Amino acid sequence: MSYDPYAPEEPRRPIAVGPLVWGIILIVVGVGWLLSTLEVATIPWRAALAIVLVIVGIAMSAAAASGASTEGLFGAGVTLAIILALLSTFASTFTLPLAGGIGERSLSPTIATLESEYNLLAGQMVINLEQVQFPEGETRIEVGVTFGQVDIVNIPDDVAVSVSAHVTAGEAHLLGSRWDGVSIDQTKTDAGFAEAPRKLVIDVQVGFGQLGVRR
Amino acid sequence: MSASRRRGLIAGMLFAAMGIMFLLEALEVYTIAPSTLWPVLLVVLGIAVLAGIGGDSEGDGQGPVS
Numbered sequence: 001m002s003y004d005p006y007a008p009e010e011p012r013r014p015i016a017v018g019p020l021v022w023g024i025i026l027i028v029v030g031v032g033w034l035l036s037t038l039e040v041a042t043i044p045w046r047a048a049l050a051i052v053l054v055i056v057g058i059a060m061s062a063a064a065a066s067g068a069s070t071e072g073l074f075g076a077g078v079t080l081a082i083i084l085a086l087l088s089t090f091a092s093t094f095t096l097p098l099a100g101g102i103g104e105r106s107l108s109p110t111i112a113t114l115e116s117e118y119n120l121l122a123g124q125m126v127i128n129l130e131q132v133q134f135p136e137g138e139t140r141i142e143v144g145v146t147f148g149q150v151d152i153v154n155i156p157d158d159v160a161v162s163v164s165a166h167v168t169a170g171e172a173h174l175l176g177s178r179w180d181g182v183s184i185d186q187t188k189t190d191a192g193f194a195e196a197p198r199k200l201v202i203d204v205q206v207g208f209g210q211l212g213v214r215r
Numbered sequence: 216m217s218a219s220r221r222r223g224l225i226a227g228m229l230f231a232a233m234g235i236m237f238l239l240e241a242l243e244v245y246t247i248a249p250s251t252l253w254p255v256l257l258v259v260l261g262i263a264v265l266a267g268i269g270g271d272s273e274g275d276g277q278g279p280v281s
Contacts, residue, residue, distance in 0.1 A: 057231025064223025
């Protein structure tokens, strides 16, 4: 076909913003998930979804203002708003720790690598404290698992422990005592905790699943 | 500005506002009680639905935007 310089230009097709935004969202969520799985970064999913809703809203406004297609964005906005409202209600009703990645974690920290907070969205986490040489004074650890199992094991004998646990539904084993059911709120403290030179305070929240804390 | 563009614009701004509200709540800047959240969400989504009716099909002089 020969080139005709006098042929009328074909009208530009408006950019379909819906597929463009959805493509970007899928890539961002995939990268976030991957980073979370590889433990490179912890993604706060509720905040991330809220940012996606803001992006959808801005893209929809921009598309409408420029005359481009907003197909797919309206449904996406409604769906995201309902999901976020459900997550918000769920979090405020059950006080679920909605953070962390997904999968299995087997952690054996030392005092240098011990973190103050461990979170897992779904899966199994074992925190082995065998190698931790706790300093004098109080050391605090916060642990949150939304769905799954967490075990804090091999707590050294020279450390006095106080564990506060909340399990929305499931089972809790704390230093030899066991509870099951819904809305488990228990605190277990070693005798002589107040006078002990080395203290470990553990605050654990489990959504649905099992919790174990033992020496 | 045509009616369909205006409606898309309003619905988009409402979604952006809701996103900011949920973001601040997720960052624990404030908390929303579920008893307040759901009625507000229904009202806002209702406005967005009304604003979005015909958003892609009403004539704005440029043909269908879908």
